Amino acid sequence: MLARIENYLPKIVLAPTTVVMVVCMYGFIAWTAVLSFTKSRMLPQWDFVGWDQYERLFNNPRWLVAIDNLGIFTLLFIAISLVLGLVLAIFLDRNIRAEGAIRTIYLYPMAVSFIVTGTAWKWILNPGLGIEKLVHDFGFTDFEFRWLVESDMAIYTIVIAAVWQSSGFVMAMFLAGLRGVDDNIVKAAEIDGASPARIYWHIILPIMRPVFFSSIIVLTHIAIKSFDLVQALTGGGPGYSSDLPANFMYTFAFNRAQMGLGAASAMIMLFSVLAIIVPFLYSELREKK
């Protein structure tokens, strides 16, 4: 009897996780999917209205702004973080004195929450007292820097803060990648007379393809989930000019009692993530076999 239980122990241990996973992940996703086809507002209700919520969503100017912003934000955030992270990693990899200290400085923003980051940058970018005043104090009194309160520029303040927070992490990934590059390949190329720039461009960077790949995945993932930073830095404003989809979902589902619409926006977010993650997971799993 005891031996029999012993045999089932591994499955028994995994059982609670399995149940929770099936209910709270897959079940909940299905529930949200179903909800997005109903006209639920304050409370869930099961009057099915087909694709109406999705139609409303894509006719909602606020959602369209959020999608546009996500495009701008994702593109710039990823591009700048990658370039910055790569350059800093390459430079740091060249036998730098005090490498540890510099690395620590690049990476510490990653330890604080996006709310703290947002609060800090809200102060630094403060139109009256922040950077603008600093430059005025240096004598350039015509200088203007009020992106935080300009509808068409506010989204770029999110980019700045997000790059500050996450580029150190990209640096760490690239640095780890660079340390893994076989020194003999580099030496051989040197003997052939290749310049360091050529060695990096033609030999080392191609080897680091997987690092680029996973960095892009992680950064895209951060971008699509971005919510706290917007909430803390701009509150989505001015107006709703710096909203991202996650903020849209929160506002409509929880503050405006538009459950159906919120659920539809959440489903769109899920599918955007899937479109990026599934090919990645697929190739990862295939490589390992």
Add this chain to the structure above:
Amino acid sequence: MSHTFANGFNAGRAFIYATLVFFALLYISPLYIILTTSFKDIEEIRSGNLLALPDEPTLYAWIKAWGSACTGSDCNGLAPFFWNSIRIVIPAVLISTIIGALNGYVLAQWRFRGSDMLFGALLFGCFIPFQVILLPMSILLGKMGLANTISGLVMVHVIYGIAFTTLFFRNYYVAIPSDLTKAAKLDGAGFFSIFTNVFLPMSTPIFVVTIIWQFTQIWNDFLFGVVYSGSGTQPITVALNNLVNTSVGGKEYNVDMAAAVIAALPTLLVYVVAGKYFVKGLTAGAVKG
């Protein structure tokens, strides 16, 4: 190995150092500005230079941020919310880590038919945007009577943390040859005694990585906090955001900054003390999610 090149590029070394130092200053400056601002009085903030050290350092902002600043309608400072976060973080980290360790142990050492598929299905949980589970979870919490409670938040953090903790432990234990488990089994050791006698003693590093990762994630969480907490149970990130956006009387930027440091202090401290493990978790966890 860092890479050094024998030929050329020496003129470039000054440039490399200059770039690295320039960016180090750029990354550290927000922290410097937050800290100096938090020790200034409001008069000096309005008249003085953003980068200047405080003329007459004062603890006023810190005392107010901790004990009497307004976070919405309450004016008890961040202190109560700091304790809320601690009451959320400690059980959530411990429970999710222990569950993750056991799950990882089974998935790596006691595989059965379907266990790899289960792992794949769980891994997916690292990637979903939580917006798709927000609505059903809030209804479940309501039905369980856990809406707006600390226990409810602990439960949510445990549920959605398990995917990561399991991933960490599974990847750690999978590197340990299964012959070890087989030999122990032949000696008559059971499922749990193999875990406690063989695996636990060699698990310190992965426990540290996982605990740090979970601690940082949960302490810095804003999304679950803002959606599932009530006025008395909010975690510190939510309180900080409310504090910054509450404008009773004049805006006190020094209090905002002191509050931001208070909210960031625990995770920054962890980063300073155990940076090595922090980075490990970041790269291990991040590559996958």
